[in-house]
Amino acid sequence: MSGQRPPGARSIDQLLAEARSRITRVTPAEAAQRVAGGAVLVDIRPQSQRAAEGEVPGALVVERNHLEWRFDPESDARLPQATGYDVEVVVLCQEGYTSSLAADALRSLGLERSSDVIGGFRAWAADGLPTTGGA
Numbered sequence: 001m002s003g004q005r006p007p008g009a010r011s012i013d014q015l016l017a018e019a020r021s022r023i024t025r026v027t028p029a030e031a032a033q034r035v036a037g038g039a040v041l042v043d044i045r046p047q048s049q050r051a052a053e054g055e056v057p058g059a060l061v062v063e064r065n066h067l068e069w070r071f072d073p074e075s076d077a078r079l080p081q082a083t084g085y086d087v088e089v090v091v092l093c094q095e096g097y098t099s100s101l102a103a104d105a106l107r108s109l110g111l112e113r114s115s116d117v118i119g120g121f122r123a124w125a126a127d128g129l130p131t132t133g134g135a
Contacts, residue, residue, distance in 0.1 A: 015101065016097065016100055016101065018104075019100050019101050019103070019104035020100050020104075022104055022107055023100065023103045023104050023107055023114060023115055023116065024115040025096075025100065025115060025116055025117075025118050026090065026115050026116070026117060026118065027117075027118055027119075027123075027127075028117055028118075028119065028123050028124040028127045028129050029127060029129070031090045031092070031115075031117045031124070032129055034088060034090055034115075035058070035090065038088065039088035039089065039090050039113075040060055040081050040087060040088065040089050040090070041056060041058070041059045041060065041090050041092060042059065042060050042061075042062050042067070042071075042089055042090065042091050042092065043055065043056060043059040043060070043061050043062075043092045043093075043121070044062060044063060044064040044067060044091055044092065044093050044098065044099060044102055045063075045064075045092070045093055045094055045121065046063055046064075047063070049094055049121075050133070051133070051134075051135065052134065052135045053094070053121060053122070053125070053134050053135075054121075054125065054131040054132055054133045054134030055131065055132055055133055055134075056092065056121070056124060056129070056130065056131060056132075057130050057131070057132050059092065060079070060081060062079070064093075064098060064102060067091075067102055067105065067106070068105055068106070068109060070082065071087075071089060071106055071109065071111060072109050073085055073110075085110045085111055085112070086113065087111060087113065088113040088114075088115075089103070089106055089111055089113065089114045089115070090114075090115050090116065090117060091103045091106070091114065091115070091116040091117070092116070092117045092120060092121055092124065093116070093117075093120045093121070094120045094121055094122060095119065095120040095121075095122055095123075096116060096117060096118050096119045096120040096123065097120075099116035099117060099120060100116050102116070103115055103116040
């Protein structure tokens with residue numbers, strides 16, 4: 001395995017910057033306001049992280065590997081919350097990195113109102129917003 005990056009390949013920092021250039025990122029407080037206004041807060045963290053750190057009451061849990069299938073309005077596996085291309089989805093991960101990539105994937109599916117939480121669940125909890133559970 002060579003250390004040479006293949007032509008056209010990008011680093012994860014580049015992928016993250018590109019994704020973030022195409023989405024809206026919101027603070028935990030802004031995310032809570034959006035949810036109060038009807039947005040769907042989607043927690044994409046694996047069960048082990050949710051068990052260890054806690055959860056946001058009312059958040060829809062859709063682990064990352066299922067997200068696109070559950071929110072594509074044309075997918076047979078879509079959730080009832082995937083009401084169409086105008087649904088507002090706010091994606092939450094542990095620290096706000098994976099959620100940026102996930103929100104951009106939803107944007108690519110046509111869900112233009114997808115955003116993610118800056119700092120993720122840890123920032124949400126640190127800001128004193130509601131959480132439950134955790135070790």
